Amino acid sequence: xxxxxxxxxxxxxxxxxxxxxxxxxxxxxxxxxxxxxxxxxxxxxxxxxxxxxxxxxxxxxxxxxxxxxxxxxxxxxxxxxxxxxxxxxxxxxxxxxxxxxxxxxxxxxxxxxxxxxxxxxxxxxxxxxxxxxxxxxxxxxxxxxxxxxxxxxxxxxxxxxxxxxxxxxxxxxxxxxxxxxxxxxxxxxxxxxxxxxxxxxxxxxxxxxxxxxxxxxxxxxxxxxxxxxxxxxxxxxxxx
Amino acid sequence: xxxxxxxxxxxxxxxxxxxxxxxxxxxxxxxxxxxxxxxxxxxxxxxxxxxxxxxxxxxxxxxxxxxxxxxxxxxxxxxxxxxxxxxxxxxxxxxxxxxxxxxxxxxxxxxxxxxxxxxxxxxxxxxxxxxxxxxxxxxxxxxxxxxxxxxxxxxxxxxxxxxxxxxxxxxxxxxxxxxxxxxxxxxxxxxxxxxxxxxxxxxxxxxxxxxxxxxxxxxxxxxxxxxxxxxxxxxxxxxx
Numbered sequence: 001x002x003x004x005x006x007x008x009x010x011x012x013x014x015x016x017x018x019x020x021x022x023x024x025x026x027x028x029x030x031x032x033x034x035x036x037x038x039x040x041x042x043x044x045x046x047x048x049x050x051x052x053x054x055x056x057x058x059x060x061x062x063x064x065x066x067x068x069x070x071x072x073x074x075x076x077x078x079x080x081x082x083x084x085x086x087x088x089x090x091x092x093x094x095x096x097x098x099x100x101x102x103x104x105x106x107x108x109x110x111x112x113x114x115x116x117x118x119x120x121x122x123x124x125x126x127x128x129x130x131x132x133x134x135x136x137x138x139x140x141x142x143x144x145x146x147x148x149x150x151x152x153x154x155x156x157x158x159x160x161x162x163x164x165x166x167x168x169x170x171x172x173x174x175x176x177x178x179x180x181x182x183x184x185x186x187x188x189x190x191x192x193x194x195x196x197x198x199x200x201x202x203x204x205x206x207x208x209x210x211x212x213x214x215x216x217x218x219x220x221x222x223x224x225x226x227x228x229x230x231x232x233x234x235x236x237x238x239x240x
Numbered sequence: 241x242x243x244x245x246x247x248x249x250x251x252x253x254x255x256x257x258x259x260x261x262x263x264x265x266x267x268x269x270x271x272x273x274x275x276x277x278x279x280x281x282x283x284x285x286x287x288x289x290x291x292x293x294x295x296x297x298x299x300x301x302x303x304x305x306x307x308x309x310x311x312x313x314x315x316x317x318x319x320x321x322x323x324x325x326x327x328x329x330x331x332x333x334x335x336x337x338x339x340x341x342x343x344x345x346x347x348x349x350x351x352x353x354x355x356x357x358x359x360x361x362x363x364x365x366x367x368x369x370x371x372x373x374x375x376x377x378x379x380x381x382x383x384x385x386x387x388x389x390x391x392x393x394x395x396x397x398x399x400x401x402x403x404x405x406x407x408x409x410x411x412x413x414x415x416x417x418x419x420x421x422x423x424x425x426x427x428x429x430x431x432x433x434x435x436x437x438x439x440x441x442x443x444x445x446x447x448x449x450x451x452x453x454x455x456x457x458x459x460x461x462x463x464x465x466x467x468x469x470x471x472x473x474x475x476x477x478x479x480x
Contacts, residue, residue, distance in 0.1 A: 041287065043409050043435050044354070048278075048288045078318050114284070117370050118377060127409045127433075130357050136381040137358060143374065169283050169367040193367075195283050 023067030024235035030068040031106040031159070032060045033113035033147065035075030037093045041139065042124030049114045050193075050200040051167075053077035056112035058227035060085045063110075066231050071106070073099045075113055093119065093144035100147055104157040108234060111148040111164050112189075114200075119144050152184035161234060166190040166210075167200065176210045187211050189230070209233070263307030264475035270308045271346040271399070272300045273353035273387065275315035277333045281379065282364030290433075290440040291354035291407075293317035298467035299350055300325045306471050311346070313339045315353055333359065333384035340387055344397040348474060351388040351404050352429075354440075359384050392424035401474060406430040406450075407440065416450045427451050429470070449473070 020026070034056020038046040053074060060072045061082035072087045073096055081087035088103070090096045093115045100109075118141040128137050148164040164185040166176040169192065176190035188210040193200040206220040209230075218226070260266070274296020278286040293314060300312045301322035312327045313336055321327035328343070330336045333355045340349075358381040368377050388404040404425040406416040409432065416430035428450040433440040446460040449470075458466070 038288075044291075044407065044433055044440060045287060045289045045356075047281065047285060049285045051284075116285075117368075127407075128357075129415070130383070134383065136383070139379055141376040143370070143376070167284065167367075175369070193284055200284060 020065060020067045023065065024239070025063060025108075025231070026067035028068045028107040028238070029105070030060075030063045030070045030108045030110065031073065031100060031103055032056055032063065032070060032110045033073045033075075033096060033100060033115070034060070035077040035079075036114050037075045037096055037116045037144075038091050039093065039116045039119045039144075040123050041120050042126065042128050044127050047116060047120065048076075049116065051075070051077075051114035052201045053079050053113075054201075054203065055205055055223045055226065056110070057082060058223045059110055059112060059230060062224075062227040062231040063108075066235060068108075071103045073103065073113070075115075092116075093147070097145040097147050097150065100151065104151075104154065104159070106157075106159045108161045108238075109151045109159040109163065110230075111151065111162075111185075113147075114165075114167055115147055116144055118142065146183065148179075148185060149183040161186050161238065163187045163189060163234075167193040169194045173208065173210070173215065176208065180210055180212070260305060260307045263305065264479070265303060265348075265471070266307035268308045268347040268478070269345070270300075270303045270310045270348045270350065271313065271340060271343055272296055272303065272310060272350045273313045273315075273336060273340060273355070274300070275317040275319075276354050277315045277336055277356045277384075278331050279333065279356045279359045279384075280363050281360050282366065282368050284367050287356060287360065288316075289354045289356065291315070291317075292441045293319050293353075294441075294443065295445055295463045295466065296350070296352035297322060298463045299352060299470060302464075302467040302471040303348075303350075306475060308348075311343045313343065313353070315355075332356075333387070337385040337387050337390065340391065344391075344394065344399070346397075346399045348401045348478075349391045349399040349403065350470075351391065351402075351425075353387075354405075354407055355387055356384055358382065386423065388419075388425060389423040401426050401478060403427045403429060403474075407433040409434045413448065413450065413455065416448065420450055420452070 035053035036049045036051040040046045057079050060070050063070045064084040070085045072085045088099045121140040121142040152162045162185045166188050168175045172190050172192050176188040180188045190208045205223045205226045209216045275293030276289040276291040280286045297319050300310050303310045304324040310325045312325045328339045361380040361382040392402045402425045406419050406428050408415045412430050412432050416428040420428045430448045445463045445466045449456045
């Protein structure tokens with residue numbers, strides 16, 4: 001109904017937020033990536049993933065509320081940008097990589113996007129057609145840039161706090177610890193996105209935060225609450 | 241702003257339409273497919289296409305207004321179902337095929353969905369991970385059911401009027417004529433979905449209608465106008 005539409009409109013951030021001018025992140029520049037990337041196969045087809053962008057957008061909203069200057073580099077999603085956020089919309093991993101490289105320096109990088117590991121190397125310039133002989137298409141892949149690793153290893157402009165994400169369906173902690181080291185991030189926020197958890201695309205999240213000091217396992221909660229608590233933890237860490 | 245949100249809410253059909261109880265399609269059952277299909281690669285990744293579902297949904301809305309009973313078999317889109325339409329939501333081509341088979345008999349079938357020609361034969365049961373040795377994933381494909389061909393060749397329940405779609409980027413008319421024959425449809429509605437036309441995902445369409453009698457080329461117009469005129473042409477054809 002109309003009331004629900006209005007409520008959704010307000011919830012998605014079209015009205016001004018209460019920004020804390022002297023909030024805990026005042027004067028900080030936060031770069032956040034969010035959503036999926038789309039990797040073209042031909043002019044009409046592409047490879048996508050089930051990321052909705054909700055967790056990244058919630059983080060952007062909470063960072064603005066905490067007084068930060070927020071740049072949100074977003075893959076294709078159906079969400080409105082929270083007000084006060086500068087959004088840069090991209091489609092592919094390559095475009096996201098270039099946009100992130102471009103918006104540095106930043107004090108904090110939160111790499112929440114579900115970036116495609118691979119792109120299609122043999123993209124069709126025209127729509128791939130069914131063949132009369134029933135032969136099947138053959139896709140060749142090549143590796144996309146690793147944006148979190150690029151930021152974590154940046155020699156001149158590494159943000160003080162670099163946070164990667166690990167969306168896994170098996171061995172969540174093990175994969176997350178490996179990513180922390182390989183990408184040289186300060187934290188990895190890990191979750192189990194097996195379909196039965198309903199996390200990818202859903203409104204709730206259950207995360208573990210892997211740091212160099214250990215692991216915190218958080219309860220299942222709405223993505224907005226995860227975002228608020230993560231921003232609080234960031235502010236606390238930077239104030240040390 | 242809020243007014244725009246309310247207007248969009250109304251435009252997308254949440255309010256009752258003016259249904260013509262004695263409209264030109266009163267007493268007819270129309271099956272319409274719309275949107276893309278998503279073909280899973282693993283639990284988080286899938287192959288998609290740029291269909292928004294807008295043309296199919298506009299056709300469903302106009303068919304209801306013309307008095308028809310409308311069943312809309314829809315792939316994953318962000319549109320609301322027009323009111324008065326029974327929507328069946330599916331994800332894959334296989335699911336769409338089964339849903340269409342299930343809702344027959346119908347008087348008219350309008351196959352506007354952009355159904356994936358192929359599915360991934362070697363789907364991963366867990367998220368495919370980057371390999372330490374840099375080796376790349378290899379996808380194997382198999383052919384999806386051809387839903388328009390199934391309906392066009394149905395021995396016991398072929399609708400009186402079967403309309404297929406051809407979204408092409410080259411040789412549009414040639415491909416459309418081949419589809420008319422191969423799928424045994426009465427019409428093919430063809431368009432050029434090369435990215436520079438802005439048709440796929442956009443609000444306007446420029447179509448050609450290929451029938452057994454010849455070709456009609458329509459001007460570029462909003463998808464809502466295309467829908468209204470197609471439904472008028474259907475009513476006229478059935479009244480002959």
